[in-house]
Amino acid sequence: MSTPWWRGVPPAVARVSCDGREHQLRWAAGELQAPGHPDLGSERILSALAGQRFACLDALDAWSAHADDLRALVLASRGPADPVTVRPDEPGPTGWTGRTGRAALATMQRRRAAVSAVMGGGAGASGEPRDDLATLLSLGGPMQARLTATVAASWRERLRNGAAPADAAAAEAARPALYAALYGRVVATLRAWTGRPDLRVALTMIGESAQPALVRDGDGIAVELPFGWVSDVWARGLGTCWDRFGLAAAPAGDGWALSAVGPDLGPPAPIRISAPRPPNSHSPAGLRPGIPPSS
């Protein structure tokens, strides 16, 4: 059985204003959950019958709708040096805490209406239809990283040998977007690793089962990686580890075996990564290097 794509990506939490209360959205094991709504099925029926919108349910729907949306890979962060702060036009599903009394109730009601408008696709102040992908991105960096990982993993599956013909065709049509998504994240990682913001990078996107490689290319770097590098390595926070650039990651016991290249750009060497640290909602990945490289 193949390793779940979400293994090694710790849970994350975002707060939303939902029906006048502060709720949590929790991402874990590849799924977004709304623990404030224990009986989702019934609440969905009530919501539909009463025409009432719940920000949490709308967020779940939006997440599902955008789980393979390549636009997420365009809009979201390329790495730690590229923070993306998205603020909805109106007060959004995050950010309010600590008020009481009548004023707080009024605020919550206003925000509830605003969140409903955001999630419901109504027109905003700009006159443009709402983009609920923007609302998902506004849930914060950790959720952004997990949305990126979700989308990348979805497309990685379509690129694998043996994918259904329709999936393979879709992946082929999406190849420019996939290559660009890989390129941006690889270049950002390499530039941060080398400390050279103008580093020239020649990227070849190889098949998912092909052997990745990284070599010096004049004053730049030539690197061959599969698109799956985004979900397997980058999304787990293993793009760089112990001053090495991570080419590939494979499960090893309760941790990971990372194939990585050192600063001398020599042949890749293995690094053993220990088990995930306790959940940390502020980090896109819970892995940490556990065993220093022996070389």
Added chain:
Amino acid sequence: MAQSDAELYLRLTGERALLDPAAEDGQRDDSPLSTAAHALVAVGALTAGAAQAIVDDYGLALAYRGGEHAHFRHVRARRAAHRAAPAPAPALGPLRAVPCHRLIEQPWGQLFLSYVVLSDEVTVLHVTMRPASAPPGQRGVRAHRSRVSRVGGQGPRGAGSRVVGPGLPRQLTVSDDQGTTSTASFSGSGSDDEWRGRFEARPPLAPDAAWIEMLGERIGLPSAPSAGVQARVEPLPDAGLAHRYLWARLASLAEFHSPDAMETSIGALVAAGALAADDPAIGQVRAVAGGLFQGSGAASGANAALPEPWRSMLARRGRASGPQGLAVAGVTTPPLDGVTLALLAVRSTDEWFCADVETVPGLPHWHWPHASGVVDRPLLAWWAADDRGHHYLGRQGEWHADEDRSGGQVEFWPALDPAARMLDIMPTTMTARAVIRVPLEWGEDG
């Protein structure tokens, strides 16, 4: 080149913009992203819909990073609304332009009526006004741009209710020999010393009026049309699509003073396979760009090797010996790639000359934010040539526009050859050009 390759090129341009955000404003027309998209769409390497979606996505990604999300969405919404509006009929009604050259003295100062344009829709009085307080030595001197203010026509507010300069009227009452009386509102720009602009009267005076009255004076309108004024539309000589695009783009980029954008266009066309990397046209374009955007490419002294019309234009750059005056034309072209243009008049000064034009449908000003980032925006280069073999290049100056109609001044450089007796104004698209021939019979211009 497959469309997917063009898409990849454009997406990588977007990724590079994100990786180096200081070098990119994804919604500017000369940004690498917009420039590459425009080139790829123009040569058919990418559909406008696909390219626009990519440009918009990366534009939004850049806006998130720059904290300009709300502004981006506003610009994009305006653009979408503009696209969704039904296309107006490409027609410009008949108009009659009549030179007046009439100075009217008033207690508040002077009004010089250069010419009048009459049509079924609006009557426009092109004027220069100077307040009585302006020192005599200042009169006749064009306002310094650093001191220029503007006012736009906002509809009737009651005669004399507002002024534009020190004591200058914002509205006038005008009438004609057929019993029509209307109120004309001013829009234009100026300084403490002088305001130039137009009074627009709606409802209009009679298009065939024999005279008009304003400020207590009667002004005759001779019925004879301007002699020798002609307009036609002709196809451009056959040339490859990529070549036509490069030259048209170069002419339009003169607005931006952006040699990098030309290199981006070349790169996109080569990547798309629309242009061979060793195509001789690339070298010619670079040489012209070097002359056009001084400090890049070929030395400006190498003009002799440049192709026309660029050679003669660049050779005369910086000259300031143009004739001074106004030549009224009042001619409408046949449709040019869906746009009908009217040339109202040509004004010339020592350093430059300009054409007063109207267009249907409206053309946005190149500098307006909602007009930028449009991947299939038609290229329209404003060329001119005189009967002495000299060429000139223009760009939009003061401009007013909505979706249906636009107009304003197209400013040309270098200065007109004072010996020229005939001028062809040539708005040029990638496939055709209008040729509007104007005899240069100068009258006083304020």
